[in-house]
Structure formats: structure tokens, C-alpha cells
Amino acid sequence: MKKEPFKEKDDRLRRTRLYIPGNHPAMIQNAEIYGADSLIFDLEDSIPLTEKDTARILVRNAIQALNFGRSEVTVRINGINTPFLEKDLEAIVPTKPDGLLLPKAETEEDILFLHERITELEKKHGLPVGKIRIMPIIETALGVVNVEKIVAAPRIAAVGIGGEDLTADIGAIRTPDGRELEYISSKIIVACAAYHIQAIDTVFADINDQEGLFQATKRAISRGFQGKSVIHPSQIEVVHRAFMPSEEEIEKAKRIVKAYRESLKKGLGAVSVDGRMIDLPVVMRAERILKRAKAWKK
Amino acid sequence: MKFTANKIGRKIPEELFEKKLIPFQGKGKGPYKVRKYAPKIRMRRPGEQKILSSIREAIKAGELTDGGTISFHHHFRNGDFLLNMVCHEIAAMGLKDIRLVPSSIQGVHKEILPYLEKGIITEINCGTSSVIADAISHGKMERLLTIRSHGGRARSIENGDVEIDIAFIAAPTVDPYGNINGVRGKNACGSLGYAFPDAHFANYVVAVTNDLVPFPNNPISISQDHVDAVVKTDKPIGDPKGIVSTTLRITRDPKNLKIAHDCVEVIKASGLLKEGFSYQSGAGGTALATTNFLRDYMKSKNIKGSFGMGGATEALVRMLEDGLFEAILDVQTFDTYAVQSLLNNPRHIEIGASQYANPQTSGCAVNLLDTIILGGTEVDLNFNVNTSTESDGRIQWGMGGHQDTAEGAKLTIIAIPLLRGRIPIVVDNVVSVNTPGENVDVVVTERGIAVNPESAFYDTLLKAKHLNIKTIEELKRIAEDLAGGPPNQPKTTDRIVAIIEYRDGSVLDVIYQVAD
Amino acid sequence: MVKFVRTAQAGSLESCDILVTITKGKEQSGVKINLESSAKKQFGDRIIAEIMEVVKKFGVTDIVISAVDKGALTYCIQARTEAAIKRAFGVDEK
Numbered sequence A: 001m002k003k004e005p006f007k008e009k010d011d012r013l014r015r016t017r018l019y020i021p022g023n024h025p026a027m028i029q030n031a032e033i034y035g036a037d038s039l040i041f042d043l044e045d046s047i048p049l050t051e052k053d054t055a056r057i058l059v060r061n062a063i064q065a066l067n068f069g070r071s072e073v074t075v076r077i078n079g080i081n082t083p084f085l086e087k088d089l090e091a092i093v094p095t096k097p098d099g100l101l102l103p104k105a106e107t108e109e110d111i112l113f114l115h116e117r118i119t120e121l122e123k124k125h126g127l128p129v130g131k132i133r134i135m136p137i138i139e140t141a142l143g144v145v146n147v148e149k150i151v152a153a154p155r156i157a158a159v160g161i162g163g164e165d166l167t168a169d170i171g172a173i174r175t176p177d178g179r180e181l182e183y184i185s186s187k188i189i190v191a192c193a194a195y196h197i198q199a200i201d202t203v204f205a206d207i208n209d210q211e212g213l214f215q216a217t218k219r220a221i222s223r224g225f226q227g228k229s230v231i232h233p234s235q236i237e238v239v240h241r242a243f244m245p246s247e248e249e250i251e252k253a254k255r256i257v258k259a260y261r262e263s264l265k266k267g268l269g270a271v272s273v274d275g276r277m278i279d280l281p282v283v284m285r286a287e288r289i290l291k292r293a294k295a296w297k298k
Numbered sequence B: 001m002k003f004t005a006n007k008i009g010r011k012i013p014e015e016l017f018e019k020k021l022i023p024f025q026g027k028g029k030g031p032y033k034v035r036k037y038a039p040k041i042r043m044r045r046p047g048e049q050k051i052l053s054s055i056r057e058a059i060k061a062g063e064l065t066d067g068g069t070i071s072f073h074h075h076f077r078n079g080d081f082l083l084n085m086v087c088h089e090i091a092a093m094g095l096k097d098i099r100l101v102p103s104s105i106q107g108v109h110k111e112i113l114p115y116l117e118k119g120i121i122t123e124i125n126c127g128t129s130s131v132i133a134d135a136i137s138h139g140k141m142e143r144l145l146t147i148r149s150h151g152g153r154a155r156s157i158e159n160g161d162v163e164i165d166i167a168f169i170a171a172p173t174v175d176p177y178g179n180i181n182g183v184r185g186k187n188a189c190g191s192l193g194y195a196f197p198d199a200h201f202a203n204y205v206v207a208v209t210n211d212l213v214p215f216p217n218n219p220i221s222i223s224q225d226h227v228d229a230v231v232k233t234d235k236p237i238g239d240p241k242g243i244v245s246t247t248l249r250i251t252r253d254p255k256n257l258k259i260a261h262d263c264v265e266v267i268k269a270s271g272l273l274k275e276g277f278s279y280q281s282g283a284g285g286t287a288l289a290t291t292n293f294l295r296d297y298m299k300s301k302n303i304k305g306s307f308g309m310g311g312a313t314e315a316l317v318r319m320l321e322d323g324l325f326e327a328i329l330d331v332q333t334f335d336t337y338a339v340q341s342l343l344n345n346p347r348h349i350e351i352g353a354s355q356y357a358n359p360q361t362s363g364c365a366v367n368l369l370d371t372i373i374l375g376g377t378e379v380d381l382n383f384n385v386n387t388s389t390e391s392d393g394r395i396q397w398g399m400g401g402h403q404d405t406a407e408g409a410k411l412t413i414i415a416i417p418l419l420r421g422r423i424p425i426v427v428d429n430v431v432s433v434n435t436p437g438e439n440v441d442v443v444v445t446e447r448g449i450a451v452n453p454e455s456a457f458y459d460t461l462l463k464a465k466h467l468n469i470k471t472i473e474e475l476k477r478i479a480e481d482l483a484g485g486p487p488n489q490p491k492t493t494d495r496i497v498a499i500i501e502y503r504d505g506s507v508l509d510v511i512y513q514v515a516d
Numbered sequence C: 001m002v003k004f005v006r007t008a009q010a011g012s013l014e015s016c017d018i019l020v021t022i023t024k025g026k027e028q029s030g031v032k033i034n035l036e037s038s039a040k041k042q043f044g045d046r047i048i049a050e051i052m053e054v055v056k057k058f059g060v061t062d063i064v065i066s067a068v069d070k071g072a073l074t075y076c077i078q079a080r081t082e083a084a085i086k087r088a089f090g091v092d093e094k
Helices: A025-029 A049-065 A085-095 A108-124 A141-145 A163-169 A179-194 A210-223 A234-243 A247-266 A280-297 B055-061 B082-092 B107-117 B130-137 B150-158 B193-201 B254-270 B285-301 B314-321 B336-344 B353-357 B402-408 B458-462 B472-483 C040-058 C074-088
Strands: A016-021 A038-042 A072-076 A099-102 A133-138 A159-161 A199-201 A227-230 A271-273 A276-278 B003-005 B011-013 B069-072 B098-102 B121-125 B145-147 B166-171 B205-209 B229-232 B307-312 B327-333 B348-350 B371-374 B378-380 B411-415 B442-445 B448-451 B492-501 B507-514 C008-010 C018-024 C031-037 C063-069
Touching: A016 A025, A016 A072, A016 A234, A025 A049, A025 C074, A038 A049, A049 A072, A049 A085, A049 C074, A072 A133, A085 A099, A085 A108, A099 A108, A108 A133, A133 A141, A141 A163, A141 A179, A159 A179, A163 A179, A179 A199, A179 A210, A199 A210, A210 A227, A210 A234, A227 A234, A234 A280, A247 A271, A247 A276, A247 A280, B011 B507, B055 B082, B055 B166, B055 B205, B055 B229, B069 B082, B082 B098, B082 B107, B082 B166, B107 B121, B107 B130, B130 B492, B130 B507, B150 B193, B150 B353, B150 B402, B166 B193, B193 B327, B193 B353, B254 B285, B254 B371, B254 B411, B254 B442, B254 B458, B285 B314, B285 B411, B307 B314, B307 B336, B314 B327, B314 B336, B327 B336, B327 B353, B336 B348, B353 B402, B371 B402, B442 B472, B448 B458, B448 B472, C008 C074, C018 C074, C031 C040, C040 C063, C040 C074, C063 C074
Parallel strands: A016 A038, A016 A227, A038 A072, A072 A099, A099 A133, A133 A159, A159 A199, A199 A227, B069 B098, B069 B166, B098 B121, B121 B145, B145 B492, B166 B205, B205 B229, B307 B327, B327 B348, B371 B411, B411 B442, C031 C063
Antiparallel strands: A271 A276, B003 B011, B442 B448, B492 B507, C008 C018, C018 C063
């Protein structure tokens, strides 16, 4: 795949991304111990309007001072049309987070605007331009309609779904198995897959229902989601367990990857495993399976 | 004062208050006497009555004089009123220079502070907390505080290091001839284990109750042939809400849940978690979570253990009821569910403090433990554990059965957060030592697990790649990086206010008065 | 040169946080810090130094700072101090 500017390949594991309210030091400084693949320090919905300033400064200091181990460090900034966005960017970009989550992402213009602002700030602070990813959260019908253009924009990695808001926006009713979001999920997954971007499933609100979370995650995985947002550390182990491939899947994945690598060495045009031809997407899925298996063993 | 360094490098004075101190020389190497202490023989002829009308009468009957020693159990925990009642009476009678030997002092006992200041109570032997601990730290008691473990206290009473003039036993129920149990009555507290050595070795034993029952009481924990007098009073001797909990709360803090989860992973990796497994844990939030995780795992793998020991709590009792243990040995009962279990379940067995943890017996129960999960205020690079003082030098806690179980158990796990607020829990040297590092195998924190290189489980645990193993030095460094450096050393005077005994009677450490 | 606008507060009394309150001090009174902390003996000197570092960075003076610390780490102490100063001196306000 050709490496285009701002569209570097991203295959980081994001089975879990844990929301941390940006105004709670106890949760912020313990965030790294739970083993989430990704951390989201939140400046948006969990922060009251009167505390936007204090949360921003706290998160900024935290990212600069603390070590978060192997977890990806991201910040959910306030939305495009809020009076907080500009200050969020000015404070957070210089701390070099791995990514910024944009809530209520609706149009390609939203992303381009954000991309330009980030680029300016990266340049201003002498940072390597383009490393900070944009991770949009689709929470409105308009966002769903525009998702194909959004995923084609620069810096995009990981697209999330705001299930609660979306359900309300389309006038549907939430059900336990989430069927009201099926079309939306598929549309977003397809758009993401076309651009080799990860789609992340919405949060599971009932933190006491571990079995329900496990089943919901299994469903999400079979649909093609590559991760799930979580709101409590107790959900991480459950989600990781759901992402753990079976022994059978691991065996098959090993054979596929091996066959692929051998065919590369031999300069063969086509790859076959168990007598069947396999294409690149199948190989990529196999690599993903092995990656998840390795992560579980850690 | 001349000092000698003991085995763990702590400087111990040769003598304090005319008593020679023996420095700690390592487990199993301590001093021991040839024979047990023998209390006076007391007799009751047929037709004699034991019932006395007041505590004052009992104090007189026990012939307590200035300089005497009285004892209590702490099975009523922070709902105990008896110790205060007796001390008020002693003060009112004009007695002074009394040595107090309860099995623990709690927050509710702050009422006796004036008696320390006035020289009515001049010496205390036990773990203390709260206001009294603070006062002693600031030099308000004339003589020494001696901190002992549960097993150490039993040893000291049974070998005569401590001679008790009157043992006061808060009795949930007692009959007119002195048969006591702790499982019935409005002040039911479950096991009366800590009172057994007092009952058997004191020179005069008084049962005080709000619930006098007809003879013979049933079951009998402490029998009539040890009890000299029975006082029935309508003044409450305890507050049921402080005595037992209706439900002890498991921690919901994800950080503590992680620690609990990792404790179980360590036990699994040790290879001890199989048929015949034995286990003890406490009643704190993290300990309860550990017990519950263990229960889920043992159920899922059909592992049948031999015994659980407590600190009996509902969590531990449910393991018994699930068939995961053959029996529970109970020296202290924490909640109503467990009290009912002790009363009704023949596999829930009451044991005394000596049977539980006295090292100078023909074999105490802690010797048979596979694993124990303990806490602490600090741990140092030598794996020594502090349970009595905070990092500012103030005495704040006792040590319970920490020392005993740590020595007895095969696998001793210290489960603690790496920091409390800003204060690092892993330090170069703890302020004072309650449990020496030679008895500690593993320290489990939320940011890593350290294994004592001297531990028999070192090689086994280091092979477990899924455990977040770090050296104790690394843990200290992580803590200090977060805290911005090690804590300032406590400022103390050169007056010793407390000694910490090892369970064999030798001295592990001394505690100095804080300079404020 | 920023001017004192109002008494302001940032942070909370939650575990691991610090509540910083800034009030106006007398003319030429400099910077007074009153610290209440569960870690006062162990880290008190460092906590005060960390607060002063932020005060110096913003160049403000003639203030009284009341800090009630519940075990906060450096990054949090300095974040709350900065937020309180900005609120007290109307920095970043439209």
C-alpha cells in the first residue's frame, strides 16, 4: 500500500478503549494499571461546563508527567461547534497524544478543519507533523450519512459509535441485542474497512452485567468491529476474553500467515492454504487474530 | 542506654523499665521457658454463689491493688463498652499504676485517655489505634506500650511473662455459674478465642454480661471451672452495631480489585491451589474481594480445600457452605452471618488464641496454613512489614495475627497499594518492623508484584510470565517517581514509648516518641 | 500585568486531589500559603514548593493560597494551582 501523507497504516490493537473522566486525578493516575489497549482522557461529556478549564489543565499535566505503559494515550476533546475546542487543542496537542477523539463528527469539513488546526499547532511546537490521529465518534444520523467521506479524510484511525445518541437521533428504541444499530454499525464497518481503518463498538452501560458484555462483544467481533469502548476497568478483562481467538482459529491463522510468507519468499503470485486460494484481506485478518492471541497471553 | 542490633539490624536497648530485653534472633531461635505459668487455685464450695452485683464488687473480690494487671478481649471491636466501664470504676476507687492487657484497643476506648495522663493506667500491652495510640506516640503514658501479635499475647499469658490479676470477660451470654459463649444474646460476637488464655491463666476471672441465662449455658466456650465471678448489669457492655457488621463491604475500587485478582493469580502460580488447600484472609475490602475471587476459581475447578481460617466472614463461610473447605477454624468472627454459622454449623469450629497462633505450644493452627493474605502500612527493601506506625512515626494500629500467620504459612502474601495518596508504601527502611522479611514471600501491589529472593517460591513464581513481576527496588522507584521522592523521615525524640515483640518474646523493634 | 479579579477555587476534596483557593492578599504581602495535608510531615515542604513554582511562573503576588490536600501528586497540585490562578486573575477569559 502506498504511504500517503497523513494516512500511515495503523494496525495498533484497540480491543478496549477505556474512558477516564478528565477531572478525576485518582482515576487518571491509575489508568495505566488496568491493561486497556487504549486510554481516552475525556474533556467532553463527563466534564461539567464549569470545569472544562480545570479538566483541560489536569489532563494536559497528566499526559506530560505520567507514564501510561503500553496503552495508547488519546483525549476526547470537545466538539467542533463548542467554545472549548480551540483551548483544548492548544493545551493538548503540545503534549503529543497518540490521538484525539472528535465527538459528534458529522462532516468531512469537520475533520479537515481539525486536521488543519492540529497541523498548525504541530508546526508551532516543533512536533513531527501528522503523528496525532483523529478518531471521530459518529453520534448523529448526518454523521452516518457522511461516514464514507469522513474515513477518507487525513489522520483518521479508529471510528467510534455513540450508540445512545444515535438511537435517539434516528428515533429508534434501545434493545438488549442492539439490533436498532445493525445497519448503522455495518455501514460504518464497511466504510472503515474500505480504508483499512478500525471500527470501534459503542459502550456497554451496565457495568454489573459481565455476561451481557461478553455476548455483546462477541456479536460486535463477528460483525467486524475491532474494538469496544469501555467505561469501567472491570469491563476490560471481559472484552479481552471475548477477543481471544479459539485454538482452532489460531492454528488456522498460523497456517495462513506461514503460507503467505512462503509465497512472498518464493515470489509466487497466488497463495493457497488447504487447497483454497486466499486473498490479502484473509491474510490481514489472520495476522489480526495472531496479534489478539499474543496480547491475551501477556 | 546500651543498644544491641538484632537480627534485622534494629537497635534494641539492653534494658527498659528494669526489664531485660532479648533482641530478635530469627524465627525459631527465640527464648522459651521450661514450664507454663500457673495461676492461683481458687475454690468454690457447694452452695456458694458467684453472682456479684457490680463491677466494683468484682474488682474488690479480685483483690486488685495499685500496680495490678487487668485484661480484656476485643471481640466486641469498636462496640466495646466494658473496658471503659471497668477503667472508670478503677479510677473512681482511687487505684493507680494499673497495667492494661486487652487483646486490642480501638477508637471507642478513647474515654480512658485521661487515665493515661493521670497515671492511673501506666502501661498497656497490646496493639492500639486511634486516640490512645496517638497519645502514647506523644509520650502521654508513663511506662511502655508493648505491642504483641495474637499468638505472642497468648504466649506471654501462658508462660507468665504477663501475670493477670483480674481478667474481665465481656460475655454475650453466661449462666450463674460462669459458663460463657459468644454465639447467643444481643451482644453475640461469635468466637471468644482471644479470651481463652485469659480465662485459663489469670488469677481471677470475672464474666460481665447483659444476658444471664439459666444453667447450664450451651454451647460452652469458657467453662465454669475457670470463672470466679459473674456480674449481670443492665448498663450495655457493648453496642451490637459495633460488635458485628450486618454486611462487610467488598471493595469496589478497581485498583484494589486488581490487587485482589493478582493475589489469586499468585496463589495459582505457586502450585498450592489444589486438593487440601488451606487459606486465611482478613476482613478488609481487598481481602474480601480476594476471598470471593478464590471461591469462584475453586468452584469452577472443583478444588476441595481442607480448612479456611479467620477472621470468619460471610465470604469465608460461603466457601465452607459451597463445600470448598472441610471446616473453618474461627478465632474471631466479624459479621452476623458468620456468627450464625458458628452457632449452627458443626464444621465451623471455635478455636482459642493459643491453639490459633501461640508458637510455644505443641503446634498451633497457623503452622498448617498454605497461604495467608496480609496488609501493612509500609514494606521495605528487605521485605520487612510495618503494621503499627504510619510513615510519620505515629503509632496507629496493632498487628493482629500478622506475625504469626506470616511465619506459619507456606506462602505469605502482602497485598497493598503502592502508594496511599502521595505516600510511597515501599521504602528503604520501614519506620518500625512488625513482621521480619524472612517470613514474607510476595508483595502484591497494583503496579507490580515483588518476590522475596529468599522465598521458597522464588523460582516458581518467576517462571509465571503472565504475572507483572518486578524487583522490590523497582517498585520503590516507581512509587518514588510518582510521589516525587521518598517521604521525609519522621521526627522523633530519643524517648522510647513502645516495643514491638516477636511472637517468641524477643524484641523486633522499638518506637520513639514523635516530636511535634 | 494581570490583576486580581475574584476569589477562586479549583480541585476537590476527593481522594488524590487538592482543593486550592486563592484570595486577595494585602498590598505588598507577597504570597502566603496555608497547607492542610494528610501528607504534611512527609511531603509538606515539597507540596509548597510545587505550588510556588506555578505562582512564580504566572508572576502573581499579594495573594493568600489555602490548599487542602488529600494526597495529590505533583502534576495534580500544579494543575489545580494553575487553574485557580487563572480563575482568580481572569486569564483566558473573553
